[in-house]
Amino acid sequence: MAPRTLDDDDLLDRLTGVFRSAGYEGASLSDLSAATGLQRSSLYHRFPGGKAQMAAEVVRRVGNAVMDVAFAPLEHAHPTVAEVQAVGRSLSTFYADGAISCLLDTMSLRDHASTAAGGTVDGAVDNELADALAAATQRWIQAFAGVASAAGADQGEARARAEDAIAAIEGALVLRRLTGDGAAFARAIARLPTALMGDTRSTKRSRRN
Numbered sequence: 001m002a003p004r005t006l007d008d009d010d011l012l013d014r015l016t017g018v019f020r021s022a023g024y025e026g027a028s029l030s031d032l033s034a035a036t037g038l039q040r041s042s043l044y045h046r047f048p049g050g051k052a053q054m055a056a057e058v059v060r061r062v063g064n065a066v067m068d069v070a071f072a073p074l075e076h077a078h079p080t081v082a083e084v085q086a087v088g089r090s091l092s093t094f095y096a097d098g099a100i101s102c103l104l105d106t107m108s109l110r111d112h113a114s115t116a117a118g119g120t121v122d123g124a125v126d127n128e129l130a131d132a133l134a135a136a137t138q139r140w141i142q143a144f145a146g147v148a149s150a151a152g153a154d155q156g157e158a159r160a161r162a163e164d165a166i167a168a169i170e171g172a173l174v175l176r177r178l179t180g181d182g183a184a185f186a187r188a189i190a191r192l193p194t195a196l197m198g199d200t201r202s203t204k205r206s207r208r209n
Contacts, residue, residue, distance in 0.1 A: 006036065012061050027055075055107055057132075062136075067139055071140075074144075084147060085193055141166065146158075
């Protein structure tokens with residue numbers, strides 16, 4: 001049973017758990033109701049847009065949490081290797097060493113991107129979810145690309161490094177979910193400074209010269 005008063009943070013925490021484990025398509029209203037202890041009518045009162053609005057708010061909240069906590073060391077113009085390593089440690093903690101699925105993965109199992117481009121899969125509210133997923137992804141890319149740019153990569157290379165690093169982390173999370181083995185995730189995190197900044201040893205040597 002849910003407590004008689006359920007604040008927004010607690011409510012979104014419970015919804016996040018369902019979407020993380022079941023994905024967008026697999027999360028039924030019955031599951032969401034059971035997790036929150038709220039009747040469907042109460043959920044719709046809080047989220048008039050239904051499941052898509054719930055999902056969009058969850059994605060925005062988790063995306064903001066990642067940026068505010070995990071990526072905080074990258075906020076200035078010239079992040080160091082140690083700061084990128086700190087981001088990796090934060091991501092490891094956030095994803096429980098790969099044991100917790102990423103919402104960008106589980107929420108994008110169907111083609112929400114088409115709605116962001118003007119499609120009409122589920123109407124305007126579904127577009128809200130597509131926009132939230134796209135915004136969270138772009139913030140992640142921009143944060144990582146900023147590291148690569150500061151290390152000397154041009155704009156195109158910086159974005160490519162960022163996308164490759166994210167692909168390695170996201171792919172490792174999928175492998176962890178499918179195999180139970182977190183080794184690929186650990187490698188992706190360990191390689192993050194090199195993936196974004198290139199050969200940091202060469203960078204240090206060139207600076208001394």
